Amino acid sequence: MSGTLITGARVLGADPQDLLIRDGVIVALGADARAEAGAGGGADEAGGAGGVTTIDAAGLIVLPGLVDLHTHLREPGREDAETVETGTRAAARGGFTAVHAMANTDPVADTAGVVEQVWRLGREAGHADVRPVGAVTVGLKGERLSELGAMAESAAGVRVFSDDGICVHDAMLMRRALEYVKAFDGVIAQHAQEPRLTEGAQMNEGELSGRLGLRGWPNVAEEAIVARDVLLAAHVGSRVHICHLSTKGSVEIVRLAKERGLPVTAEVTPHHLLLTDELVAGYDPRYKVNPPLRSAEDVAALREALADGTIDIVATDHAPHPVEAKDCEWDAAAFGMLGLETALSVVQHTMVDTGLLDWAGVADRLSFAPARIGRCDTGDHPHGRPIAAGEPANLTLVDPSTTTTVDPSASASLSRNTPYEGMKLPGTVVATFLRGRPTFLREGVTP
Numbered sequence: 001m002s003g004t005l006i007t008g009a010r011v012l013g014a015d016p017q018d019l020l021i022r023d024g025v026i027v028a029l030g031a032d033a034r035a036e037a038g039a040g041g042g043a044d045e046a047g048g049a050g051g052v053t054t055i056d057a058a059g060l061i062v063l064p065g066l067v068d069l070h071t072h073l074r075e076p077g078r079e080d081a082e083t084v085e086t087g088t089r090a091a092a093r094g095g096f097t098a099v100h101a102m103a104n105t106d107p108v109a110d111t112a113g114v115v116e117q118v119w120r121l122g123r124e125a126g127h128a129d130v131r132p133v134g135a136v137t138v139g140l141k142g143e144r145l146s147e148l149g150a151m152a153e154s155a156a157g158v159r160v161f162s163d164d165g166i167c168v169h170d171a172m173l174m175r176r177a178l179e180y181v182k183a184f185d186g187v188i189a190q191h192a193q194e195p196r197l198t199e200g201a202q203m204n205e206g207e208l209s210g211r212l213g214l215r216g217w218p219n220v221a222e223e224a225i226v227a228r229d230v231l232l233a234a235h236v237g238s239r240v241h242i243c244h245l246s247t248k249g250s251v252e253i254v255r256l257a258k259e260r261g262l263p264v265t266a267e268v269t270p271h272h273l274l275l276t277d278e279l280v281a282g283y284d285p286r287y288k289v290n291p292p293l294r295s296a297e298d299v300a301a302l303r304e305a306l307a308d309g310t311i312d313i314v315a316t317d318h319a320p321h322p323v324e325a326k327d328c329e330w331d332a333a334a335f336g337m338l339g340l341e342t343a344l345s346v347v348q349h350t351m352v353d354t355g356l357l358d359w360a361g362v363a364d365r366l367s368f369a370p371a372r373i374g375r376c377d378t379g380d381h382p383h384g385r386p387i388a389a390g391e392p393a394n395l396t397l398v399d400p401s402t403t404t405t406v407d408p409s410a411s412a413s414l415s416r417n418t419p420y421e422g423m424k425l426p427g428t429v430v431a432t433f434l435r436g437r438p439t440f441l442r443e444g445v446t447p
């Protein structure tokens with residue numbers, strides 16, 4: 001009668017209670033958990049064969065395993081930056097049990113063959129479930145639709161489609177993609193960037209870009225696409241999801257769209273919740289990202305929108321790049337930042353410690369809602385499920401009382417491009433369980 005008894009854990013931040021996990025499933029909570037564990041031969045601190053292993057979770061928060069709707073795993077093609085194995089190991093360290101792997105790989109994930117390969121690599125690694133995202137257009141070229149149906153029907157069961165990195169800017173193609181995925185309840189995740197308005201853009205357009213002599217990326221380049229796409233989604237009656245929303249104006253459009261009941265969802269990244277364009281003043285490419293870091297006013301609007309539900313989720317946009325792509329002049333550097341291992345800490349810092357969101361809200365924005373949008377809350381291996389008896393034991397234990405200094409060399413990622421290096425951030429992931437199996441245990445935690 002083996003199993004794991006997690007004692008004194010604050011489920012979604014509520015009062016402490018016990019949880020019993022057995023055969024990958026949460027079998028009991030509260031007084032029942034201890035009774036059931038006892039009935040099985042008594043709790044065994046040493047975790048002896050056949051016994052129940054106990055994890056003392058006093059002071060820890062229990063969240064449902066986090067789900068990232070926007071991860072770049074770089075495999076196939078850029079295994080020098082990240083592989084499915086290293087990226088999902090970073091995910092487990094960050095408390096994630098499922099990640100959606102973006103399609104801008106080489107080859108592009110635009111066929112059933114490539115998405116199945118990525119999905120299979122995820123299964124083999126075993127650190128987190130990998131849900132491949134399918135490219136909307138062949139080769140991300142924005143010319144013709146890729147085999148959306150075949151990817152949906154493949155073993156990978158793709159539901160999220162995106163040309164992320166590039167905007168699907170052709171309105172007719174976007175309309176057709178929305179129409180196509182409606183048949184299997186898919187969603188188009190749009191990288192909202194009007195290409196003509198952002199040619200050669202290097203940072204947020206504003207007073208600072210002028211002063212630094214860097215070509216500006218105006219808010220309107222995002223907002224124009226967000227506005228168009230919520231209207232298109234409404235016209236077609238199909239779901240659109242806005243990737244890495246970064247401006248106050250985009251928030252206003254999404255708020256209006258939701259008031260009208262339009263089928264739109266949106267994400268914000270941890271870095272857009274915390275960092276501003278001021279950081280670019282030192283020309284350090286660690287702060288170069290797409291969409292760019294915006295103004296303090298935008299940051300405040302994003303936090304407020306995440307708190308009130310206008311923005312549905314936090315997604316990391318974990319974008320690993322090798323040293324040579326970042327250790328160079330600003331203009332030549334790649335866009336993107338790591339995010340998986342620091343996401344929860346940044347969310348605690350910007351949303352929980354500021355009183356904008358409680359832990360139940362964090363569970364919603366980082367697990368329940370992203371699983372729903374990605375349609376991985378049902379099926380064989382569901383995520384983002386309530387923490388209740390009978391549900392799969394996808395769980396994350398967090399110690400909110402600790403503070404850590406971000407050390408890139410301690411990362412499981414193959415890349416080092418974190419913007420938080422040396423920063424003190426609150427909260428630590430202590431353990432992550434995927435269907436009852438620990439995929440990450442911080443040192444000193446047993447078993």
Ligand SMILES: NC(=O)N[C@@H](CC(=O)O)C(=O)O
Binds near residue numbers: 335336
């Ligand atoms: N966010 C980034 O700056 N870069 C992403 C692409 C993307 O998310 O648009 C990447 O693939 O590196």
Ligand SMILES: [Zn+2]
Binds near residue numbers: 164166244
């Ligand atoms: Zn993008």
Ligand SMILES: [Zn+2]
Binds near residue numbers: 164319
């Ligand atoms: Zn991305």
